[in-house]
Amino acid sequence: MKDLLRDLDRWRKQGKRVALARVVDIEGSGPREPGAAMAVSEDGEVIGSVSGGCVESAVVTEALDVLATGARRMVSFGYSDDDAFAVGLTCGGTVHLFLEPLDW
Amino acid sequence: MAAASFDALRDAVRAHRPAVLVTVVDGPGAGDKLLLVEGDEPAGSLADPDLDRVVRRDAAASLAAGATSVRRYGAYGEANENTVTVFFESYAPPPRFIIFGAVDFTAALVRVAKVLGYHVTVCDAREVFATTARFPLADEVIVDWPQRLLEKVGATLGPRDAVCVLTHDVKFDVPAIVAALRTDVGYLGAMGSRRTTEQRADRLRAEGVTDAELTRLMAPIGLDLGARTPEETAVAICAEIIANRTGTAAPSLRTADGPIHR
Secondary structure: HHHHHHHHHHHOOOOEEEEEEEEEEOOOOOOOOOOOOEEEEEOOOOOOOOOOOOHHHHHHHHHHHHHHHOOOOEEEEEOOOOOOOOOOOOOOEEEEEEEOOOOO | OOOHHHHHHHHHHHHHEEEEEEEEEEEEEEEEEEEEEEEOEEEOOOOOOHHHHHHHHHHHHHOOOOOEEEEEEEOOOOOOOOOOOEEEEEEEOEEEEEEOOOOHHHHHHHHHHHHOEEEEEEEOOOOOOOOOOOOOOEEEEEEEOOOHHHHHHHHHHHOOOOOEEEEOHHHHHHHHHHHHOOOOOOOOEEEOOOOHHHHHHHHHHHHOOHHHOOOOOOOOOEEEEOOOOOOHHHHHHHHHHHHHHHHHOOEEEEHHOOOOOO
């Protein structure tokens, strides 16, 4: 999340509500290490990344839902998903993300 | 007690102070946070006092190791249970990259080191060459003798840090290498042809450097990429630093014979 601090600070100063998504765990091969982060502002601006681009758009959808409902959550993406056609990582790994409103 | 706030985390990172942000990501108390900044009292607390105590202990260990990981506990902090998932995210200050010698290769090396996230210092005793105008991307440009700079900062260097000696001048590079060998710096490299490298090794031995110590010195500096330009050479040097740190076998110039420039 280190690379995002400057932009997050700016958004907060502008009074924008922000959802934060952080990679907390990976299984198998994953493009980004735990600590990689993405943030989505209430007006849909996106900074950072949590994968090689495979799951970013799905994370944005989840993040906007976190902002709408205020409900923090764990979300996992991977080839091992029950739905073989669901969004996943092409590298075959599984990535576990924690999403929360940046209200702390 | 202070809360574990974004502002406190931002301030610690800006001040290059090591910190760990602890977040309960699953189970009771999800979203609860602790922030541990080196030298400060921890901020925030977790719902259960026993869980809080165990997690603080593990946060201190993560801070010391600079490690980012998840751990799982019972609701009261028990080991080998799975009720609460906690994410420990370490914010280590950037590793240091010290370049001795304000030469043509230095500017390119500063640029590549910055891309890799290092805090970069250029040091040269010659005032005319060691200027911020020549190295605008360097975090610091210091006019001093290498051994004097290392007397000041040497004790803070560790396995993540790098020292590169590019002076091409035994008057500067022998004392710089001798001083760098007294530190715990993870990477130490020196530029020069094979002939320069041999002559320098003789001088270093004459200064009391042992053969065992000499094995720490990567000279001639860099991976054998066939690099010619300062930029390519900078990549060859940084690639060697990465390979050394990760313990990966990558062919270094030191392990081959023959001329460096083919």
